[in-house]
Amino acid sequence: MWELVEEDLESIAIGAGILGTGGGGNPYLGFLRAREAVRRVGKVTVIDPTEVVDQHQIVVSGGMGSPVVSYEKLPQGDEEANAVRALESHLGVRFDAIAPFEMGGGNSMAPLVVSAALDIPVVDGDGMGRAFPELQMITYLIYGGSAAPAALADERGNQVVLSEVTDAKWLERIARSVTIEMGGHAGLAGSPMDGAHCRRTIIPNTLRLAQRIGEAVLEARRNHWDPGAAVVSVTGGRRHLRGKVVDVERKTTKGFARGHLILEGIGDDAGRKIRIEFQNENLVVLEDGEPQVVVPDLITLVSTDRGEPLTTEMIRYGFRADVLAIPCPDLLKTPEALAVVGPRAFGYDVDFIPIS
Amino acid sequence: MWELVEEDLESIAIGAGILGTGGGGNPYLGFLRAREAVRRVGKVTVIDPTEVVDQHQIVVSGGMGSPVVSYEKLPQGDEEANAVRALESHLGVRFDAIAPFEMGGGNSMAPLVVSAALDIPVVDGDGMGRAFPELQMITYLIYGGSAAPAALADERGNQVVLSEVTDAKWLERIARSVTIEMGGHAGLAGSPMDGAHCRRTIIPNTLRLAQRIGEAVLEARRNHWDPGAAVVSVTGGRRHLRGKVVDVERKTTKGFARGHLILEGIGDDAGRKIRIEFQNENLVVLEDGEPQVVVPDLITLVSTDRGEPLTTEMIRYGFRADVLAIPCPDLLKTPEALAVVGPRAFGYDVDFIPIS
Numbered sequence: 001m002w003e004l005v006e007e008d009l010e011s012i013a014i015g016a017g018i019l020g021t022g023g024g025g026n027p028y029l030g031f032l033r034a035r036e037a038v039r040r041v042g043k044v045t046v047i048d049p050t051e052v053v054d055q056h057q058i059v060v061s062g063g064m065g066s067p068v069v070s071y072e073k074l075p076q077g078d079e080e081a082n083a084v085r086a087l088e089s090h091l092g093v094r095f096d097a098i099a100p101f102e103m104g105g106g107n108s109m110a111p112l113v114v115s116a117a118l119d120i121p122v123v124d125g126d127g128m129g130r131a132f133p134e135l136q137m138i139t140y141l142i143y144g145g146s147a148a149p150a151a152l153a154d155e156r157g158n159q160v161v162l163s164e165v166t167d168a169k170w171l172e173r174i175a176r177s178v179t180i181e182m183g184g185h186a187g188l189a190g191s192p193m194d195g196a197h198c199r200r201t202i203i204p205n206t207l208r209l210a211q212r213i214g215e216a217v218l219e220a221r222r223n224h225w226d227p228g229a230a231v232v233s234v235t236g237g238r239r240h241l242r243g244k245v246v247d248v249e250r251k252t253t254k255g256f257a258r259g260h261l262i263l264e265g266i267g268d269d270a271g272r273k274i275r276i277e278f279q280n281e282n283l284v285v286l287e288d289g290e291p292q293v294v295v296p297d298l299i300t301l302v303s304t305d306r307g308e309p310l311t312t313e314m315i316r317y318g319f320r321a322d323v324l325a326i327p328c329p330d331l332l333k334t335p336e337a338l339a340v341v342g343p344r345a346f347g348y349d350v351d352f353i354p355i356s
Numbered sequence: 357m358w359e360l361v362e363e364d365l366e367s368i369a370i371g372a373g374i375l376g377t378g379g380g381g382n383p384y385l386g387f388l389r390a391r392e393a394v395r396r397v398g399k400v401t402v403i404d405p406t407e408v409v410d411q412h413q414i415v416v417s418g419g420m421g422s423p424v425v426s427y428e429k430l431p432q433g434d435e436e437a438n439a440v441r442a443l444e445s446h447l448g449v450r451f452d453a454i455a456p457f458e459m460g461g462g463n464s465m466a467p468l469v470v471s472a473a474l475d476i477p478v479v480d481g482d483g484m485g486r487a488f489p490e491l492q493m494i495t496y497l498i499y500g501g502s503a504a505p506a507a508l509a510d511e512r513g514n515q516v517v518l519s520e521v522t523d524a525k526w527l528e529r530i531a532r533s534v535t536i537e538m539g540g541h542a543g544l545a546g547s548p549m550d551g552a553h554c555r556r557t558i559i560p561n562t563l564r565l566a567q568r569i570g571e572a573v574l575e576a577r578r579n580h581w582d583p584g585a586a587v588v589s590v591t592g593g594r595r596h597l598r599g600k601v602v603d604v605e606r607k608t609t610k611g612f613a614r615g616h617l618i619l620e621g622i623g624d625d626a627g628r629k630i631r632i633e634f635q636n637e638n639l640v641v642l643e644d645g646e647p648q649v650v651v652p653d654l655i656t657l658v659s660t661d662r663g664e665p666l667t668t669e670m671i672r673y674g675f676r677a678d679v680l681a682i683p684c685p686d687l688l689k690t691p692e693a694l695a696v697v698g699p700r701a702f703g704y705d706v707d708f709i710p711i712s
Contacts, residue, residue, distance in 0.1 A: 086519050090446060148515075156522045160530060163442050163507070164515035174516060177537040181530050 001051060001121070003043040004112065004207075009034050011214025016108030017309030018213050018231055018324075019206065021300045023257075023281035024104025024131030025063055027309060034109035037116035044112050045121040047097060049204045052123055056195035057093050059084055060127060060140055061111045062101030064152065064175060065185035079187030080110045081117035082153035087189040090149055090161045099123045099198055101138060101188065103206040104131025104281070105311060110187070122207070127191075128341075129203035129329035130298050133256055133280040135175055136168030137341045139331050140191045143201040147171040150190030154182035162190075176254070203329045209234075217307040227307025228322030237326035237355060240285060240293060241269050242304060245319045250312065256280050257313050263323065274323065276301075278312045283346050285323065291350050296333070296341045298326035327356040357407055357477070359399040360468065360563075365390050367570025372464030373665030374569050374587055374680075375562065377656045379613075379637035380460025380487030381419055383665060390465035393472035400468050401477040403453060405560045408479055412551035413449050415440055416483060416496055417467045418457030420508065420531060421541035435543030436466045437473035438509035443545040446505055446517045455479045455554055457494060457544065459562040460487025460637070461667060466543070481558035483547075484697075485685035486654050489612055489636040491531055492524030493697045495687050496547045499557040503527040506546030510538035518546075532610070559685045565590075573663040583663025584678030593682035593711060596641060596649060597625050598660060601675045606668065612636050613669050619679065630679065632657075634668045639702050641679065647706050652689070652697045654682035683712040 004012075009031055017027035038044055052058065061080050088094055095118075100111040103126040115122045127138030141147055147168040152175055153159045160178050165171040171190070179186040193201075213234050220230035228239050243263035250259035258279050265272035275286040282299035285292045293299050301310040301321040310321055332341055333354065339345065342352045360368075365387055373383035394400055408414065417436050444450055451474075456467040459482040471478045483494030497503055503524040508531055509515045516534050521527045527546070535542040549557075569590050576586035584595050599619035606615035614635050621628035631642045638655035641648045649655050657666040657677040666677055688697055689710065695701065698708045 090517065090519060151519070153520075156526070157520055158522055158526050158530060159504075159518075159520035160534075161446065161517040161519050162515075163446060163517050164509075164513055166512045166514055170512070170514050174514060174534060174537050177533045178516075178530060181533040 001045060001047050004038070004046050005043050006035055006038050008211060009038060011218055012108065012207065012211045013214065014217050014309065015210030015213030016103055017105055018300050018302060019210055019298065020104030020131040020309060020311065021281045021298045022278055022310070022312035023133065024102055024108065025106030026311065027105045030106025030109030034112045037113040041116045044115045046124050046207060047121045049123055049125050049199050049202050052097065052195040052199050054194060054196040056096040056198070058097050058099050058123065058193050058195060058198040059087060059095040059189050060101050060138065060191040061098045061114045061189050062107045063110050063185060064179045064188040078117065079153050079155055080189070081114045081187070082159060083151045083187035083189035084114055084118060086151035086153055086159040086161055087149060087192065090151065090163065091192065095120060097121045097123050099140065099202055100126040102126055102128040102131045103210055104128065107131065108210060123198060123202060124207045125202035125204040126206045127203065129206055129332060131281050132341060135172040138191065139201045139203055139337070140193060140197070141168045142337050142340050145191045145193050145197055145201065149192070150175060150188065152178050152182065152186045152188055154186050158182060203331050221306055228302055228304065228324060231302060231307060231324055235326045237324060239322050240325040241265050241272060241274055241323045242267055243269060243274065243321060243323065245315060245317055245321065248315060248317060261315060263321065266320065276323070279346065280312065282312065284343065284348055291348070293325040293355055294343045294348070294350060294352055295346060296328040296352070297355050298328055300324045300326060325355045327354060357401060357403050360394070360402050361399050362391055362394050364567060365394060367574055368464065368563065368567045369570065370573050370665065371566030371569030372459055373461055374656050374658060375566055375654065376460030376487040376665060376667065377637045377654045378634055378666070378668035379489065380458055380464065381462030382667065383461045386462025386465030390468045393469040397472045400471045402480050402563060403477045405479055405481050405555050405558050408453065408551040408555050410550060410552040412452040412554070414453050414455050414479065414549050414551060414554045415443060415451040415545050416457050416494065416547040417454045417470045417545050418463045419466050419541060420535045420544040434473065435509050435511055436545070437470045437543070438515060439507045439543035439545035440470055440474060442507035442509055442515040442517055443505060443548065446507065446519065447548065451476060453477045453479050455496065455558055456482040458482055458484040458487045459566055460484070463487065464566060479554060479558060480563045481560045482562045483559065485559035485562055485688060487637050488697060491528040494547065495557045495559055495693070496549060496553070497524045498693050498696050501547045501549050501553055501557065505548070506531060506544065508534050508538065508542040508544055510542050514538060559687050577662055584658055584660065584680060587658060587663060587680055591682045593680060595678050596681040597621050597628060597630055597679045598623055599625060599630065599677060599679065601671060601673055601677065604671060604673060617671060619677065622676065632679070635702065636668065638668065640699065640704055647704070649681040649711055650699045650704070650706060650708055651702060652684040652708070653711050654684055656680045656682060681711045683710060
């Protein structure tokens with residue numbers, strides 16, 4: 001158990017932005033919300049997955065929606081907590097702890113806001129070890145958790161409980177359409193589980209990992225070291241390319257930011273050219289038409305000068321970026337997981353070849 | 357209290373089709389479902405609104421979705437009952453009786469199917485006295501009922517509870533988007549209320565009215581009388597035009613059948629031409645650009661030969677029809693009701709001028 005305070009948030013936001021692989025919502029907006037919430041209560045209690053006891057009632061929390069929307073429709077701050085309250089009220093229980101949905105961008109911060117609002121601890125870990133675009137892609141569900149009930153809430157007071165769903169893909173479909181109707185962003189609470197299931201299926205210690213990544217970036221900034229190299233020293237993997245963005249195509253359809261980037265190498269990488277395809281998150285790096293890095297491994301872009309995580313909705317022509325290829329957690333590499341989060345689940349007819 | 361048996365269904369289906377003013381779902385499909393259900397249990401108990409006691413817990417039941425969809429995606433029969441079960445489970449209550457949502461087309465039959473499935477009586481009446489396209493247009497809500505919670509269910513096992521909504525229009529918006537995601541048709545249970553509220557806000561005895569209308573049509577068929585005139589003799593109002601459909605424009609957008617019809621008068625009405633605009637239901641009759649009959653008064657088309665109700669999704673070029681103008685119930689004529697179901701609520705900048 002440790003106590004997370006305001007000063008921890010900057011590094012966590014940077015690290016979670018990097019683990020967000022381009023998605024997961026805006027890390028800066030998430031940071032502002034979390035800072036406000038943590039300031040108000042002083043601290044948030046974080047428990048290690050090993051400290052979760054079998055009888056604990058755990059709820060998975062985060063935000064749902066296209067990150068593009070959150071720029072103009074700022075989350076009001078209590079959507080996620082209201083979703084948890086709606087689920088508690090539906091089930092007639094009080095949850096003992098919050099398990100983050102994804103450790104990426106703003107969605108790494110939302111559980112901290114909920115923790116502060118409801119005064120229950122956050123478990124250090126998440127269901128993706130990164131960000132993914134769809135709800136069925138969380139390890140809690142991949143490894144047998146119940147897709148229902150789940151609850152969505154907006155900032156107006158609307159609350160929707162998905163009390164029964166045929167499977168996790170139907171959870172995603174129905175929750176997505178409700179989110180769109182709620183204006184493109186909603187708080188989500190779901191996958192209620194006991195402590196035993198949480199311990200078995202959570203990707204552990206990703207909050208600490210985000211913090212360590214962020215601290216490495218901040219240290220590199222202070223010392224004028226190479227921030228991309230600092231990230232890789234913590235996460236493993238490699239810098240795949242240092243380059244300049246020469247083309248961005250992006251559209252927001254059905255609640256997702258979809259599109260691709262083209263980067264041309266600079267410095268040692270001059271002459272190379274890669275294409276990155278994304279759906280909220282970066283999914284595949286192609287070079288000469290061949291996949292070089294493939295989901296669920298992490299493809300993340302940071303600015304070359306400051307190691308700032310670059311999300312798919314903020315990236316623009318001319319940005320200079322390190323394209324980092326980071327190995328995904330082992331829980332995403334099993335056949336069960338690859339069926340849900342592997343390249344074929346995103347429509348790419350290639351096998352997953354781990355980068356490490 | 358009376359007992360509704362299989363033999364009553366044919367006339368109710370015809371009458372409800374006529375009260376459906378072109379919408380409310382396919383009366384024939386609804387009839388087949390209800391016949392199956394009533395046959396199985398032998399009878400359905402119908403109670404008069406005056407027999408509802410204050411402490412009764414009443415639920416409003418029906419189907420939601422575009423009638424066009426129900427032709428290809430046949431309701432499976434238990435969507436509506438599952439929606440009631442989902443709401444019972446959410447609230448932790450057992451309902452004492454079912455109040456129909458609308459007395460139109462297939463939706464007049466759905467509550468009978470639910471009644472048979474759950475073995476609780478149906479109250480003789482409904483929340484519209486006809487059919488309307490949107491959920492907030494039921495008298496139970498217009499006159500102060502609570503828009504939440506409500507539940508939707510599909511045939512696959514998905515169940516969604518709208519546990520809190522900002523107002524009845526948000527109920528409609530969110531429920532509509534869930535219905536579309538469920539494939540365009542869903543069972544709906546909502547507006548839970550006590551018996552006192554039901555007695556005060558239900559449009560009474562519309563099931564009996566539908567039956568009387570249907571019996572009049574069947575009698576006219578047997579005796580080769582004029583079926584349109586037989587309907588008007590029961591409902592009041594008038595035959596506005598006998599004509600031939602010369603143009604139909606219809607598209608299914610956002611879960612609704614929207615469009616217009618043009619009819620040219622025949623016989624005594626030769627030389628006249630009217631335009632009927634609809635959104636699932638017929639909303640306004642225009643002649644020489646002037647509104648002649650306006651929602652919430654009923655505009656309903658029946659075939660000239662057999663008095664068959666013609667729905668907006670089945671009507672085609674060449675059909676010969678009596679356009680009937682029927683006065684709406686008094687509960688739809690108050691300022692509160694007209695704000696929700698009057699012509700301006702549908703985008704027509706005209707006042708409601710009752711036909712009678």
